[in-house]
Amino acid sequence: MRHSMINRWCMGLLALCLWATVPAHAEPAPAPAANTASAPAEVLATPAQLSDQLDQIRQKVSTAANDDLLASLRQAALQVQRQADALLARQGVDMGHLDDQLNVLGAAQPDEPQALTTQRRTLANQKKALTTDQTDTTALSTSAGDLAAQILNVRRNLLDTQISTRSASPLSSAFWSSLVQPTDDDVRKLGGLWQDVSQVFATAMAPGSRGTFIGVLVCALLVWVVARRLIERLLVRAMIRWFPEGRLRRSTLALATGLTTVLTISAATSLLQWGIVSHSQPSANVLNLIDQVQTLILFCAFIVGMGRALLMLPNPSWRLPTIPDPVATAIGVLPAVLALALMAIGTFERINSVIASSLALSVAVNGLTALVVSLILVYGLVRVRQTRRRLALERTAGLVGLIPFILAVWVGIILLGLLSGYLTLAYVLTVKLLWISLVTSTAYLLTTFFVDVCETLLSPKQAGGQALGAMLGLSPRHQAQASTLLAGIGRTVLLCIALILVFMPSGSNPSELLASFARLDVGSKSLGALNIVPGDILLAVVLLVGGLLSIRILKNWLGDRLLPETNMDAGMRASLVTLVGYIGFVLLGIAVLSTLRISLTNLTWVVSALSVGIGFGLQAIVQNFISGLILLTERPVKVGDWVSLAGVEGDIRRINVRATEIQMGDRSTVIVPNSQFITQNVRNVTMGNALGVVGITLTLPLDTDVLKIRDLLMTAYAEHEAVLSEPAPSVTFKDLTNAGLLISVSGFVNSPRSVGGVRSDLLFTILDRLRTMGVALSAPQSMLLVNDKVDASPAQEQPTIS
Structure with missing residues (x-):
């Protein structure tokens, strides 16, 4: 029966609240009939006494017992196990003291006093007896743990039997x-x-x-x-x-x-x-x-x-x-x-x-x-x-x-x-x-x-x-x-x-789960051979789904919450989130393989097959994968950079394992293999916080007042909010030709992406102010055809250039 389910689970709620209530609530009361009252901490029970308590508990266990009695007996068995572990720890300390005393006495000498020989023999006999007690206590602790596990199985079987048994429903009078x-x-x-x-x-x-x-x-x-x-x-x-x-x-x-x-x-x-x-x-x-x-x-x-x-x-x-x-x-x-x-x-x-x-x-x-x-x-x-x-x-x-x-x-x-x-x-x-x-x-x-x-x-x-x-x-x-x-x-x-x-297992309480985690020795367990059971497959699927969900949540938390609080730029944040995702996938794969009890040595044939495939057809894929890792670690280019590569120019939107996505000016996306960024020349326009240069060249008539034009251009650049004041804009008299005066003006903006828009704004402003001043741009050279009608027929007309 499940009468004691609430009794044990409400203790877990107290642990979750991080508050302690009355000390009497800390553990369920042991079975009165089992005579398992724990001794004071300074007086430990002997192995014989613990063995008697364990025998009394075994006599009480039966399928006819109800769930509460079985729960109390299980707690009593766990109490015996804890006492055995405490006794074993005390015996280990005593063994250390005996070893120290024997080390002080040293090896037996031919002419040593009889008192030393007697003392050494007494200590050796004590050590032998203590070793025997340690063996018995270890076996007793193991037996108590096994008995507790058996009682738990009896409880679960009893519950399963009662769950699958039909009784009179509340609609019947028998109920x-x-x-x-x-x-x-x-x-x-x-x-x-x-x-x-x-x-x-x-x-x-x-x-x-x-x-x-x-x-x-x-x-x-x-x-x-x-x-x-x-x-x-x-x-x-x-x-x-x-x-x-x-x-x-x-x-x-x-x-x-x-x-x-x-x-x-x-x-x-x-x-x-x-x-x-x-x-x-x-x-x-x-x-x-x-x-x-x-x-x-x-x-x-x-x-x-x-x-x-x-x-x-x-x-x-x-x-x-x-x-x-x-x-x-x-x-x-x-x-x-x-x-x-x-x-x-x-x-x-x-x-x-x-x-x-x-x-x-x-x-x-x-x-x-x-x-x-x-x-x-x-x-x-x-x-x-x-x-x-x-x-x-x-x-x-x-x-x-x-x-x-x-x-x-x-x-x-x-x-x-x-x-x-x-x-x-x-x-x-x-x-x-x-x-x-x-x-x-x-x-x-x-x-x-x-x-x-x-x-x-x-x-x-x-x-x-x-x-x-x-x-x-x-x-x-x-x-x-x-x-x-x-x-x-x-x-x-x-x-x-x-x-x-x-999701606490049936018949358990939080203190038992904490003790189980403390006794869990993961490092001493090997992956084992290829021995997969349906339960492992189900656990691996749950672990895989939960791991993928956890990795996604972690990446979203890093990208949306933690990393924006740092001084990293957007490209660095995207690279770090991608690397964390790769590492998480690798660790998740190892965990899933461990859950399936698949040893890495059993995958040698897979590695061999992959090596053959790499030699024949997967070389380019591996090259792109390694290149992607290099891009994410060395970061010659990053997400958000404006790059130019083999006729492709645009913004990097994503760096994947095999290829990089570049968004063009027309909003189309070009997929470029990662290896091209390593083996070819790449122009990174925005690397190192590069500035954009806005340059305009004007051809003006020869009689133009160049000083006024220079003031006009400098004023237009200074008034535009996107043009930086440092480095300051400059006006250059480039050349004096037959076509007119060539005057160039240039200024800097904070990003190359802003050049086009700023140049357009400045052209509108400059041309409007030139028109207001009455200054027209120099017209290009023209070609005219003149006909000579006096001496030449229509078929003999000659062109003249003016």
């Missing part, structure tokens, strides 16, 4: 009769638990301890209600007074509101638990029930806290997500209703878990949980739809707009499972939906808060960033880079943690 009329054995177990609980409360309300228990109860209520509201009011005042206006104020208040709700409720329940346990001697079943109910309260507190933090009904203007006020008001009561429903039905679930009730009753309670949660979510979806229709609100764009659709489909699958009788499947989907919702909302809240902190404290656009930069002497460019980079790293880390928690 409700299992709840209303449990079996005699269940009634007997419930009666025994009720007697234990009644005895605990009778002891707590006894005359000697009644006042203390009532005082603890009142204090718990004050913490739950009064302290929470007081803290929230103080938080609002603190945000307004101490935090600058902006998103950081809103995100901090939202995070503080959620944490306040969770921590105050957790503190109240912990105080109440202490009041019950300290004044009575509850049985093991009652203690187990109290622990499970307290964990359930913590999970429900997360639901209420996240709902209040994201909806912000008391302060709508401070709401982080873009939820319209009518929609937020319509669903504002749902988190509290959902938490109360889970609290009521979840308590019944935990009672069944404690007393190990019959399978029929447990499955029926699970189905009831799934049914109630589904109906509450359906009610919320209907309220949202009606509100949007009544007020004609637009649907939210992007992935956020798909959340109602995904939720509706998921709830529809749960209801379909309930109606068809697959109650356990519906329950598992319900718990998974609640868990994903909490992890997603918490990750969104933490990500927003972290990004807002980076933006406020580091960005040069904010007052806090400006003050920090002035204090540390940082440039605005470096501050912007640090803010973008730190925000990206934090967002990535939180997203990875959220994904790990969402």
Whole structure:
């Protein structure tokens, strides 16, 4: 059964929030019957004691055990493994001390004193015994780990069996009769638990301890209600007074509101638990029930806290997500209703878990949980739809707009499972939906808060960033880079943690996953031979798709966010993004091959075939590929340069692996192989920030006042905004010919691409001013034909040039 799924997963949500609650919540309680209470840190159990504990755990494991008992036994086995590892570490230290003492004594000498010989023999015997203990402890640690893995497989098989088993649906009377009329054995177990609980409360309300228990109860209520509201009011005042206006104020208040709700409720329940346990001697079943109910309260507190933090009904203007006020008001009561429903039905679930009730009753309670949660979510979806229709609100764009659709489909699958009788499947989907919702909302809240902190404290656009930069002497460019980079790293880390928690394997908790990652030794594993299984293929496909998506996101982030904050030009940024993409593809290929267990030595035949192909037909492709890498590293040309190559002149738009794309003046694109940029002469017009020269030559009549013309040309160039003042424009008297005066003027612009437009503007201006001054350009030489009609006939006419 999945009674303990929420118990273990809500611990992961606490780890995601980076906050610690009551220490009692840190680990699930071990099985009382397994006798696995851990010894103090300074007193370690012996291998014999650990072996006895492991044998007791094995005796409790059976297919008839429920999921909660198996989960407790697995935790007990892992605790034995941790104790064995600690003992092994202590034995390693003792072994080091013995080796040091033996090294000090040295080798045996013929004439050494008998005391040294006796001491050396004693140390050698101790070392031999310690070596034997190390071997036994290592085997014990391995056995405990294997037992924990076996228990996990038993739990998964039990879950798979229950998921595939059909039961009575909520539409049948058998389903409700299992709840209303449990079996005699269940009634007997419930009666025994009720007697234990009644005895605990009778002891707590006894005359000697009644006042203390009532005082603890009142204090718990004050913490739950009064302290929470007081803290929230103080938080609002603190945000307004101490935090600058902006998103950081809103995100901090939202995070503080959620944490306040969770921590105050957790503190109240912990105080109440202490009041019950300290004044009575509850049985093991009652203690187990109290622990499970307290964990359930913590999970429900997360639901209420996240709902209040994201909806912000008391302060709508401070709401982080873009939820319209009518929609937020319509669903504002749902988190509290959902938490109360889970609290009521979840308590019944935990009672069944404690007393190990019959399978029929447990499955029926699970189905009831799934049914109630589904109906509450359906009610919320209907309220949202009606509100949007009544007020004609637009649907939210992007992935956020798909959340109602995904939720509706998921709830529809749960209801379909309930109606068809697959109650356990519906329950598992319900718990998974609640868990994903909490992890997603918490990750969104933490990500927003972290990004807002980076933006406020580091960005040069904010007052806090400006003050920090002035204090540390940082440039605005470096501050912007640090803010973008730190925000990206934090967002990535939180997203990875959220994904790990969402897709956590069945029966695991975050602490176990962290311990597994710590024990993972990737470097000692080889790629292996060509041994591919379907699971590896599926994992490789997932890794390939995820890797390609990650590379695309990384390239977009570099090109759009980080690199624009640097002083790199556009060409350098494009080259760097392309190189990062190539490196990512190579690493992704290696990772996919490793996942498929393909050794690089198995690819020798592929390399041989490629070498033959290169020798015959792939030489040009390889040459272009190597040339592309040279272009990206040496950067003789880069994206954005204006180049001229073998009659092709235009702007470089993209440098690919094999060829470079050049855009011509007519907007057409020419694909040029990369090798031509290496083997041929290339004219890079814009390399080194080359300036453009705007030159105009005029032919004027011989009687023109050249001084006035020079002033006119200099004034026209000086008045144009694109002409640079340094180097200054110049006017040159080039020549004096029969056709007239040749006067040339030239000036510089910031780019060769601007020459054409600036020259056109200047020609318009100069010709207009010449016409105003009455100065005409010198006319070209003409040819006239003259006929001599006196002595020559028409057939004998001769041309004359004037």
